[in-house]
Each structure stands twice: as structure tokens, then as C-alpha cells.
Amino acid sequence: MIIKGKVWKFKDNIDTDVIIPARYLNTSDPKELALHCMEDCNPEFVKKMNQGDIIVAGKNFGCGSSREHAPIAIKGAGVSCVIAKSFARIFFRNAINIGLPIFESEEAVDQCLPGDLLEVDTEKGIIKNLSKDKVCKTSPLPEFIQRIISVGGLREYVKKELKRRGENV
Amino acid sequence: MGKTIVEKILSSHTDTDNFKIGDIIKARVDFAFANDITAPIAIKYFKESGAGQVFDKKRVGLIPDHFAPNKDIKSAEQCKLLREFAREYKIENYFEIGKMGVEHALLPEKGLVLPGDIVVGADSHTDTSGALGAFAIGVGSTDLAAIMALGEVWLKVPPTIKFVYSGKLNKWVSGKDLILYTISKIGVDGANYKVMEFSGEAIKGLSMDNRFTMCNMAIEAGAKTGIIEPDKITLEYLKGRAKRPYQIYKSDPDAHYEKIIEIDVSKIEPQVAFPHLPENAKPISKAKGIKIDQSIIGSCTNGRIEDLRIAAEILKGQQVHPEVRLIVIPATQDIYLQALREGLIDIFISSGAAVSTPTCGPCLGGYMGILAKGERAISTTNRNFVGRMGHPESEVYLASPAVAAASAIVGRIASPEEVKQG
Numbered sequence: 001m002i003i004k005g006k007v008w009k010f011k012d013n014i015d016t017d018v019i020i021p022a023r024y025l026n027t028s029d030p031k032e033l034a035l036h037c038m039e040d041c042n043p044e045f046v047k048k049m050n051q052g053d054i055i056v057a058g059k060n061f062g063c064g065s066s067r068e069h070a071p072i073a074i075k076g077a078g079v080s081c082v083i084a085k086s087f088a089r090i091f092f093r094n095a096i097n098i099g100l101p102i103f104e105s106e107e108a109v110d111q112c113l114p115g116d117l118l119e120v121d122t123e124k125g126i127i128k129n130l131s132k133d134k135v136c137k138t139s140p141l142p143e144f145i146q147r148i149i150s151v152g153g154l155r156e157y158v159k160k161e162l163k164r165r166g167e168n169v
Numbered sequence: 170m171g172k173t174i175v176e177k178i179l180s181s182h183t184d185t186d187n188f189k190i191g192d193i194i195k196a197r198v199d200f201a202f203a204n205d206i207t208a209p210i211a212i213k214y215f216k217e218s219g220a221g222q223v224f225d226k227k228r229v230g231l232i233p234d235h236f237a238p239n240k241d242i243k244s245a246e247q248c249k250l251l252r253e254f255a256r257e258y259k260i261e262n263y264f265e266i267g268k269m270g271v272e273h274a275l276l277p278e279k280g281l282v283l284p285g286d287i288v289v290g291a292d293s294h295t296d297t298s299g300a301l302g303a304f305a306i307g308v309g310s311t312d313l314a315a316i317m318a319l320g321e322v323w324l325k326v327p328p329t330i331k332f333v334y335s336g337k338l339n340k341w342v343s344g345k346d347l348i349l350y351t352i353s354k355i356g357v358d359g360a361n362y363k364v365m366e367f368s369g370e371a372i373k374g375l376s377m378d379n380r381f382t383m384c385n386m387a388i389e390a391g392a393k394t395g396i397i398e399p400d401k402i403t404l405e406y407l408k409g410r411a412k413r414p415y416q417i418y419k420s421d422p423d424a425h426y427e428k429i430i431e432i433d434v435s436k437i438e439p440q441v442a443f444p445h446l447p448e449n450a451k452p453i454s455k456a457k458g459i460k461i462d463q464s465i466i467g468s469c470t471n472g473r474i475e476d477l478r479i480a481a482e483i484l485k486g487q488q489v490h491p492e493v494r495l496i497v498i499p500a501t502q503d504i505y506l507q508a509l510r511e512g513l514i515d516i517f518i519s520s521g522a523a524v525s526t527p528t529c530g531p532c533l534g535g536y537m538g539i540l541a542k543g544e545r546a547i548s549t550t551n552r553n554f555v556g557r558m559g560h561p562e563s564e565v566y567l568a569s570p571a572v573a574a575a576s577a578i579v580g581r582i583a584s585p586e587e588v589k590q591g
Contacts, residue, residue, distance in 0.1 A: 013357055013446060017554040021561075022533040026236060026243035028210045028310075040556040060358035063391060064552060065533070066293040068210055068309035088391055089362050090293055094309035144193040144323060158218045158315045 003080040003101065003120040005052040007112050008045060010038075012058030016070040016091065019062065025069055033069050034076030051078035054118050056109055058084065062091025071095040081120055083127065085109050096145055097154040103127065105138040171421025173329045174398055175364050178304040178418055182287050190328045199286035199303075201316045202230030202262075204272055204529075205237055205247050207291035210310035212254045215317050223258055224320030230262040230281060230290075231255050232272040235529045240536040270501025270527040273297035273385060273469035278501055280410030284399045284417050289313070289322050294469050294551065295394075296387045300380035301407075302399035302418065307388060327393045328427040329364040331420075334371035336435035341585045343479070344379030345471060345549065345569040347371070348386040349440035351432065353450035361391030363427065366420065371434040372397060377406040378475040385470045386551050389447040441547075441582060442567035445555045453572060453584045463546040464489075464577035465558075466570050467498030467525070468532045471549035474504050476570040481513040483574040483589055489521035490580030496538045498525045522577070534558050540565075547576045 018040040020033055027033065038045040038055075055074065061084035062070060071094045074082065081101040095102045101122050108127040112118065116131040125138040141149070151157050172180070179188070182196040201224075203211050208231055215223075223229045231251045236244035255263030262281060269275065273294050276282045282298040288305035289295065291313040298305035308322070316322050332351060352359070365387045372380070380397050387395030397403075398419045407415070438452035466472070466480050477499060489495045497517045499505035505527065508514050517524050530537030532550040540546055540559030546566070548558065553565035568576070571585040578588050 015552075015554045017533070017552070017557050021556050022535060025206050025533075025535075026241060026247060028213075028247075040561040060361065060391060063357060064293065064554060066291060066295075066307040066309050067206060068311060069206075072210075086358065086361065088358070089393060090307055090309060093312060097309060097311035142193060142325070148323075154311050154315050155214055155218065158220075158318050161319055162218060162220055 001122045003052065003054070003122060005054040005080050005118060006050065007054055007056045007114055007116045007118055008049060009112070009114045010041065010055060010057040013060045013063055014041065014057050015064035016062055016067050017064055019070040020067065020073040025067060028069060030072050030076035033073035037073040037077040046077055049077065052080045055079050055082045056112055057082065058109065059086045061087050063088035066090045068094045068098065071098050071100045075100045081122070083108050096148065099153050103138045105136055107136040108138070111136065170425055171423035173366065173420045173424040173426070174302065174396055174418045175304055175327070175329055178285055178287065179324070179326060181285070181416065188326055190326050192326050194324055194326060195321050196287055196324050197321050198289050198316050200228050200230065200282050200288045201290065201313060202232060202272060202276065203291035203310070203313050204235050205233040205244065205251055206235045207310045207313065209247050209250045211291055211313040211317065212250055214311055214314035218314065218318045220318035223260065223317045226259050227261050229260050229317055230276060231260055232264050232269055232275060233266070234269055234271050234527070235533065236535045237269070237528060238266050238526065268502060270504070271469045271472060271529055274473055274500035274504070277301060277381065278410070278503060280407065280412040283407070283411055283413065283415035284403065285415050289316055293388045294385050296392065297381050297385040297469055299384035299387065299394045299396040300377065301403060302397060304394060304396065306394050327362055327364050329366050330360055331366045331368060331426040331429045333429060333431045334367065334369040334434050335431065336371060336433045338371060338434050339438065341439050341571045342434070342437055343569045343571065344375055344382040346437055346440045347434060348383045349442050349447065349450040349567060350437050352386065352390045352448050355390055357389060357446050357448045358391040360387065363392055365390065365392045365395045367395060367397050373400060376475055377402060378473040381473065382470055386447065389551060439569055439572050439584060441572060442553055444553050444564045444566065447551065447553060447567060456566070456582045457584065459566070459582040460545065461493060461547050461576055461581060462544040463538060463540065464493060464495045464573045465498070465531055465538055465546060465548040465550060466573050467500060468529065468550040469500060470551045471570050472498055472500030472504065474507050476549065477504065477508045477513050480570045480574040481516040483571060483585055484520040484522070484578065485516050487520055487578045487588060489577045493577050493580050494538070495522040495577040496525060496531065497522050498530060499527055501527055531558055547573050547582055549573050
């Protein structure tokens with residue numbers, strides 16, 4: 001898949017409490033959560049972003065709580081992917097599990113400025129900065145993650161595994 | 170070459186032989202749980218998966234603790250989902266209001282998570298149970314749905330950083346101060362994807378309550394989990410609690426660690442983590458004098474009986490400062506009852522504190538002590554992120570129960586020594 005979008009840049013250590021503040025966790029509806037995405041670090045974000053825009057951040061993106069509401073809010077808002085220098089581990093798992101594409105690349109993050117236009121090839125892990133005319137390649141996802149993605153996410157994997165076990169009984 | 174405690178636990182829960190760090194393994198789960206925030210999504214996906222039942226009715230826990238007792242209609246709907254699911258699927262470990270507590274304090278107390286276990290919870294502070302010598306990790310809701318259906322989890326085998334704590338603790342220095350100090354040394358991503366193994370003579374001398382506090386905050390350094398080898402103190406704690414047999418694992422002397430970090434605890438003062446990251450810890454001598462509006466003593470980090478005893482020792486015969494709200498939240502009903510029997514609740518209320526039924530409440534800005542714009546709290550909780558306890562322009566300073574209690578009396582961040590000699 002090829003993703004194209006404008007960059008919204010965030011700093012290091014963006015935690016899940018600013019991605020989706022806990023005061024909105026009394027629901028798990030993606031549309032409702034999306035209305036408050038990044039509200040406590042950039043209240044303008046949801047109002048001004050366009051569908052397909054890309055979040056670019058520093059290290060340790062998504063640190064803190066295990067709330068899956070964080071990647072759900074980001075995906076629900078229409079963000080096409082997140083590129084960061086590194087991700088906190090639970091956020092990483094959650095994003096993969098719900099099908100939000102994420103990429104780790106120090107180079108890509110350092111190269112881009114807010115508003116730059118990026119083109120991302122999600123399968124090859126190639127990030128093109130069209131505004132700066134620069135290209136960088138991220139490391140491919142671990143094989144097991146690719147396997148989960150290839151069957152359509154963890155939820156589909158579980159259905160297949162339950163079926164397989166049923167057949168084995 | 171020898172193995173670490175974590176490598177041994179993982180080996181005993183997988184059919185894969187000879188895995189190495191970085192490999193992906195499928196591991197059997199001994200106990201899985203979720204709360205009123207994370208369970209609703211997990212339940213939805215579990216039902217969609219077509220699994221007719223959970224992998225083991227005795228090994229799934231559902232704990233309404235975050236916004237419970239229900240703080241509003243939406244929270245009430247979420248808690249209702251847990252209750253109905255527990256009844257429908259005959260989940261044995263659903264904890265109703267009146268019996269519930271903050272999950273990470275409640276599950277060890279009830280003997281449901283044990284040494285040698287793989288514990289997976291849909292909450293980041295699941296690492297707390299590592300204090301028992303279990304491999305305990307936090308995940309999200311989709312992961313938990315998969316575990317409820319399959320009884321197993323995908324794991325990337327993590328490297329371990331060993332922390333060796335030597336020396337004697339100074340007066341008023343607790344597990345909370347050790348972990349805040351440690352996070353300040355390695356940073357909030359200093360252990361990302363890794364295990365923090367806490368060891369050394371200073372850890373051997375720590376009570377279980379202090380050990381839980383330390384493992385609880387391993388996630389604040391990004392860790393996959395924190396863990397402490399079981400010893401006599403662990404076994405003593407488990408007596409009369411453990412609901413099933415368990416296995417003790419210990420790290421071999423020649424186990425491989427990614428790094429070994431030595432810390433002399435005799436040089437550590439009580440710590441205070443400044444806004445807005447847990448890594449911003451400073452010694453109390455550099456934090457004194459900051460005016461506060463609220464003090465919170467409670468949470469999965471510091472709402473256990475020893476925490477309440479220390480707070481009561483400081484508050485006894487004293488009055489909470491007229492411009493401060495002190496809110497004390499015992500983490501479980503058993504802790505609440507014990508505190509009542511020991512006269513601690515009497516001390517709190519007599520000093521002018523509010524005492525709440527167990528809940529996560531203010532820790533994550535849910536309710537029961539939300540901060541207004543510009544307000545500042547000292548808190549025994551685990552995170553001081555922007556807006557964590559309320560308004561985005563409020564502030565949270567993290568500290569031990571001793572410092573939170575002393576600060577509540579003085580009205581400013583204060584050392585216990587300022588209100589109590591010796």
C-alpha cells in the first residue's frame with residue numbers, strides 16, 4: 001500500500017495520556033475518541049488535519065498506559081500512519097493489532113518538517129519526503145508480525161487458530 | 170551458559186527449544202485480566218472470534234477499578250459489560266464493587282498470580298506482579314481478547330538489565346524512592362522492550378509492599394516488565410494466599426545480562442519526580458517549598474497497608490494544611506479493613522483527610538480528586554504526564570507516601586523530617 005500525507009510533527013515521549021486523555025476513556029467508540037486525538041498537546045490537530053495525514057514523532061512514542069484507545073483514536077481521526085524514532089512496546093503491539101501502520105526511522109523523522117508531503121510504501125518500508133526530495137528505508141517488520149498482518153490482523157489470526165484447533169480435536 | 174529467571178519462566182511455558190533473545194515465541198498464559206477501560210474492547214473482539222468459552226474460567230480476571238464505583242453513565246455501561254460477560258461465561262474471578270480493589274494490588278493479595286507464572290493483563294502496570302517472581306506484562310485489549318480465546322500469547326524474548334542495589338536505606342527512603350531514582354538514571358525509555366531485574370542486598374531487605382511498588386513502575390522506564398527473585402519474604406507473603414501450586418525460578422550466577430547497573434542506596438534521599446515525566450526525579454532537598462493544592466495517597470503503586478501505615482505515622486496528631494485536600498485511597502477492601510482495625514483510618518479522618526473506597530480514580534484523572542487549571546498535586550501514583558490528574562495545565566509531582574503525607578501537613582512539598590523527628 002502507498003500512503004501519501006502531510007506531516008504533523010511531535011516531540012519525544014508523546015504519552016498515551018496526551019494522545020487520548022483518560023477523561024474520554026468512558027467510551028471505546030473510534031469516532032468519539034477521534035474527536036479528542038492529541039488534544040492535550042495540540043488542541044488544533046483534529047480540527048486542522050486532513051484525512052491521510054501522517055504523525056511524525058521523536059523517541060518513545062505512545063509511552064504510558066496500555067490503552068488501545070490511543071491507536072484507535074489516531075486511526076479513527078484518519079491518520080494514515082505514524083513514523084517515530086522509537087515506539088513504546090505496548091503501543092507498538094496495539095498499533096499492529098488494530099492495523100495502524102507504524103514505522104521506526106530516526107532518519108526520516110530528522111529529515112522532515114511540519115507540513116512536508118510524505119509518500120510511504122508500507123510493504124517495502126520506503127519513506128519518500130516529496131517536499132525535500134529525500135528517500136529513506138526503514139527496517140522491515142519482524143516475520144511474525146508480517147504473518148499476523150498477512151492474515152488480516154490478530155483478530156483474524158485468532159479465528160483461524162480456533163478453527164484449526166477445532167479441526168484437530 | 171546460565172539463564173536468567175525470565176528465560177527460565179519463558180522456557181517452561183513454551184514448546185520451542187533453544188530460543189534466543191529477540192526470537193518470537195508462543196507462550197502459555199497462567200493468568201489474564203482486564204479492567205473496566207480495557208475489557209469492553211477485549212470482550213467485543215472475544216465474542217466476534219467465535220470462541221465459545223474462555224481458555225480457563227479460573228484463570229481470567231475482570232476488575233472494574235478505573236472508573237468504578239461507576240463515575241458516570243458511560244462508565245456504568247462499561248462496568249455492566251464486564252458484569253454481564255462474567256456471568257455469561259462463568260468467569261470465576263470477577264470482583265464486584267464491595268469486593269474489588271485496584272487490580273495490581275488485588276490479584277497478588279488474592280493469591281491469583283504466583284511465582285513462575287506468565288501473567289498478562291490489559292493494563293500497563295501488570296508488571297507489578299513481577300515482585301513475586303512472575304513474568305508479568307501489560308498488553309492492549311486485542312491481545313487480551315486473543316489470550317482469553319487461546320490461552321497463549323506471542324512474545325518477543327526480551328533482554329534483561331540487572332540492577333544491583335547495595336547499602337543501607339536511609340530513614341524515610343522506600344521502594345518508591347529507589348524506583349524513581351532508577352528511572353531518573355536511565356530515562357523513561359531506558360529499558361524499552363527490556364526486563365528490569367531488581368537484585369542485591371537492599372532488595373533482599375525490602376518488604377513485599379515495597380517490592381510491588383518497584384516492579385509497578387518498571388513500565389515508566391519503558392520496560393517489558395520488572396522482576397525480583399522469590400525469597401523467604403515472598404514465600405511468607407504467599408502463605409495462606411496461593412490458590413494453586415507454583416514454581417520458584419532464580420537466575421543462574423552465570424546468566425547473561427545486557428547490562429548490570431549498580432546502585433548504592435545509602436546515597437539516595439527521598440525522591441520527588443517533577444512534571445511532566447517520571448524521569449524528572451530530584452532529591453527532596455531540591456524539591457522543598459513548592460506549594461501544593463492536593464495530596465493523593467493510594468493507587469496500584471502505593472495504596473498498600475505499609476504505605477498507609479507510614480502515612481498514618483506521619484499524620485498522627487497532626488492536621489492537614491487548611492489549603493490542601495488530602496485524599497487517601499486504600500488499594501483493596503482487605504487493606505481498607507486492615508487499616509480500619511489498626512486505627513489508621515481514624516488517624517486519617519482526624520487529621521482532616523478524605524478516605525475513599527478503593528478505585529484508580531484520580532491517578533489517571535478519572536474522578537475522586539481531579540485538578541483544576543493551575544492546580545498542583547503531590548501524589549504517590551505512577552505518572553505525572555500532562556493532564557494526567559485533570560486539567561492539561563495542572564501539575565503532578567510523584568513521591569512516596571511519607572513525602573505525600575508530610576507535604577499535606579506543611580502545604581508545600583516537604584520532607585517527613587520537617588514534621589517528625591527521627
